[in-house]
Amino acid sequence: MNSAHTIKFLKFPFQFEVEKLQAEVTGILQKSWIPHFNQDGYSGEWKSLALYSADGKEENIIALNEPNLIPTGLLKNGSYLGEVIHHFECPITSARLLRLGQQACIKPHKDYNLGYENGTFRIHVPIFTNPYVRFVLDGTVLEMQEGQCWYTNVNYLHSVSNEGMSDRIHLVIDYQRNDWSDRLFFSLAPRERLFPNEGNQYSAETVARIIDELKLIDSEGARTAILELENSLARL
Structure with missing residues (x-):
């Protein structure tokens, strides 16, 4: 957005x-x-x-x-x-x-x-x-x-x-x-207008696939990325 x-x-x-x-x-x-x-x-x-x-x-x-x-x-x-x-x-x-x-x-x-x-x-x-x-x-x-x-x-x-x-x-x-x-904020403003980058986010299905791919990589960077993606997935 x-x-x-x-x-x-x-x-x-x-x-x-x-x-x-x-x-x-x-x-x-x-x-x-x-x-x-x-x-x-x-x-x-x-x-x-x-x-x-x-x-x-x-x-x-x-x-x-x-x-x-x-x-x-x-x-x-x-x-x-x-x-x-x-x-x-x-x-x-x-x-x-x-x-x-x-x-x-x-x-x-x-x-x-x-x-x-x-x-x-x-x-x-x-x-x-x-x-x-x-x-x-x-x-x-x-x-x-x-x-x-x-x-x-x-x-x-x-x-x-x-x-x-x-x-x-x-x-x-x-x-x-x-x-x-969420109930308070979204009663006052459309969800999409509160999230500046949400229009460019991957779908939940795509995020889940990326997480699965990252789990095949044994590195600290991959584990950090997985944690961040799981947190973003919880908010989708």
Whole structure:
């Protein structure tokens, strides 16, 4: 499919309670937020706190995109942030608060394997923002408002700038795709428009034949290719 016709973002038809989100995050603003590790990728202040991590520590902000994460101490019983995270009935592979300071910017970049076609997807819930925040995804400016919920395919080039006089804080969650998310996504957009390369994919029968041929080759490369093809076959 022509990438110009591919859906690269979605605004979901539900709204979270801004006052609850802001009250909860205001209570942790004084914590020691961790500067983002890719310091060449931004200017100004870009900091984070983990809500889920491999070891349950809020300072562990690296998104490994692996399931079986542990909630950190920021998610107490009755946490509204936790309620928002679990609105999506999917395995969580990362959940963080991302804070972009005043006059800061995240330089144009692409993330890896974080589009719906990869079996994973990223969600943004703005908690604090201002009219001078500019989020650009593949040339399109996304006007994300507080309490809204957005899918962004960050395999595409994207950048963020905050020219305002207040910090911009988003809840950013990565999930694994499953049947629940398929029902949601495909109710909002045709499947073929969410998958930029699907028009060029082999049929399931052809993929199965390729796998059979590769099984005759005893090499690490063949075994890796088989695993990738089996994963793609499961999504056909």
